[in-house]
Amino acid sequence: MIEGEISPNAVSGCCSAASGKTGRKQNIVLGLVGRGIQGSGSPAMHEREADAQQMRLIYRLYDFDQMGWPDSTLERVLDAARLLGVDGLNVTFPFKQKVMPLLDHIDEGAAMIGAVNTIVFRDGKATGHNTDLYGFTENFRRQLGGEPLHAVVLLGAGGAGAAAAVSMAQQGCSDLRIVDTDGSRAADLARSVSSRFGDIKVSAFDHADEAMPGSNGLINATPIGMHHHPGSPASRDILSAVLWVADIVYVPRDTALLQMAREMGCKTADGAGMAVYQAAAAFDLFTGLTADRQRMLKGFLV
Numbered sequence: 607m608i609e610g611e612i613s614p615n616a617v618s619g620c621c622s623a624a625s626g627k628t629g630r631k632q633n634i635v636l637g638l639v640g641r642g643i644q645g646s647g648s649p650a651m652h653e654r655e656a657d658a659q660q661m662r663l664i665y666r667l668y669d670f671d672q673m674g675w676p677d678s679t680l681e682r683v684l685d686a687a688r689l690l691g692v693d694g695l696n697v698t699f700p701f702k703q704k705v706m707p708l709l710d711h712i713d714e715g716a717a718m719i720g721a722v723n724t725i726v727f728r729d730g731k732a733t734g735h736n737t738d739l740y741g742f743t744e745n746f747r748r749q750l751g752g753e754p755l756h757a758v759v760l761l762g763a764g765g766a767g768a769a770a771a772v773s774m775a776q777q778g779c780s781d782l783r784i785v786d787t788d789g790s791r792a793a794d795l796a797r798s799v800s801s802r803f804g805d806i807k808v809s810a811f812d813h814a815d816e817a818m819p820g821s822n823g824l825i826n827a828t829p830i831g832m833h834h835h836p837g838s839p840a841s842r843d844i845l846s847a848v849l850w851v852a853d854i855v856y857v858p859r860d861t862a863l864l865q866m867a868r869e870m871g872c873k874t875a876d877g878a879g880m881a882v883y884q885a886a887a888a889f890d891l892f893t894g895l896t897a898d899r900q901r902m903l904k905g906f907l908v
Contacts, residue, residue, distance in 0.1 A: 634663040635691065636892060639683060639705075640698035641671045642834030645857040647906060648696055651885045654905050655897050663893075668695075671834075677701075681708050688727055694892040695725045696885075699829050702738075702765025709734040719772050720798060721765030724888040735891055738769035741884025746773065746852060749875035753850045754822040757781040761814060761839050762827035763788070763795040766854050770827045771795055775803040782808045783817035814844055823850040824867075831861035838862040845870045856881040882906045 634656065638648050649665040656663030668683060670676075675683075680701055687695060697705050702721040706712060709722065710731040716722045722734035758779050760771055763786035774782050782799065786792035792810035800808045811817040818824075830839040832855050840863060845851065851867035856877035864874045886897035 631693070631893070632662055634661065634693050634893060635666075636663065636694050636696070637666045637668050637687065637692060638696045638698060639668045639670075639680070639701055641669065641700060642829070642832060643667050643669045643698060644672065645833055646698075647857065647881055648885060651882065651902055651906060652889055652892075655886075655889055655902055656893070658898065658901060659893075659895055661893065661895075677704065680704060684708055684725070684732065688730075688732060693727055694888075695727075696888055697723050697725060697765075699764065699766075703768075706734060708732075715739060718802065719765075719768045720795075721768045723765060723769075723884065724891055726891050735888075736769060737884040737887035737891070738766055738880070739772055740887045741880040741882075742766075742770050742854065743773045743777070744883040745877070745879030746777070746875060748879055750823075750850050750852060750873060753873065755779040757783065757821040758823045758825065759783045759785060759814065759817045759821045759848070760825045760827060761785050763791045763810075764827065767827035768795055768798075770825050770854070771799050771808075772802075774825075775799055775806050775808075780806055782806060783811055783821065784808065785811045785814045785817050787812075814840055818844050818847045821848055823852065824848045826851070826853045826855065826861075826863055829855070831855040831858075831863055833857060836862070838866060840866075842866055842870065845872060848872055850874065853877050854880055878906060879903065 652665045653663050702723055705722050711733045713735050716734050716736035719736045723738050724735040726733050755778055758774050763784050784792045784796050789812050796808040796810040826839050828839050829835045830837055845867050850873040852875040853861050853864050854877040855861050859876050859878050867874050882903045886899050886902050889897040
């Protein structure tokens with residue numbers, strides 16, 4: 607098989623889901639599309655919750671790094687998933703924004719954020735949703751609720767960064783400073799948030815040290831810190847200026863950034879809760895049921 611070619615078995619994994627006597631689907635086939643996702647907790651979270659709700663659910667990883675697929679293969683992966691009866695896909699780095707033009711419909715929340723992390727295939731159509739906003743917001747409130755949000759620095763203007771930016775605007779941040787190695791992407795996100803939330807000042811920066819003076823908190827919405835992208839997106843000098851640090855990375859849960867932040871006396875929030883809450887909301891969309899959030903969180907943190 608040549609590089610970039612997709613085996614149908616790599617996408618389907620099993621036969622199409624079938625409806626049970628109750629009228630709801632008893633067998634669900636899902637997957638995660640992204641790069642460097644071998645450590646993802648998504649399969650276990652979805653399969654464990656389905657077991658608890660007496661549903662058969664199979665969740666597979668479609669790792670572009672492991673398969674040797676170029677980014678341009680994304681459209682073919684979606685076509686294959688649709689053809690083979692996959693019920694839904696989660697989408698992660700680096701495809702949350704790239705996938706949008708390939709879908710039949712984008713729901714209002716995903717359109718507002720400008721990124722999709724959940725695709726539901728139904729009646730021959732692929733609909734994009736975003737559960738990252740819900741996941742980030744619930745996790746932030748659980749771990750850092752009540753912390754000052756006057757001036758917040760956001761590292762990363764990709765799909766997860768866009769969700770975090772909207773969350774900060776909705777939670778009352780008055781000065782959001784977006785940093786990305788791609789200056790145009792940071793500027794685009796800043797304009798988008800400003801246009802939707804007129805009462806917030808949003809600025810774009812090329813370097814974190816330029817954005818930090820006078821800030822209250824720092825959010826890492828980049829993949830830096832993951833096993834596949836080791837290290838910290840911020841230096842110790844930068845962290846000395848903030849009161850709290852939130853990281854969306856959850857594998858490992860205790861990232862180099864969070865370890866350094868605690869050493870500097872900052873309050874911290876890891877990405878575990880975001881991973882669980884966004885997965886729970888995606889489970890609801892995929893199955894038509896309601897995931898037990900506390901059960902999923904407890905199972906994930908064990």
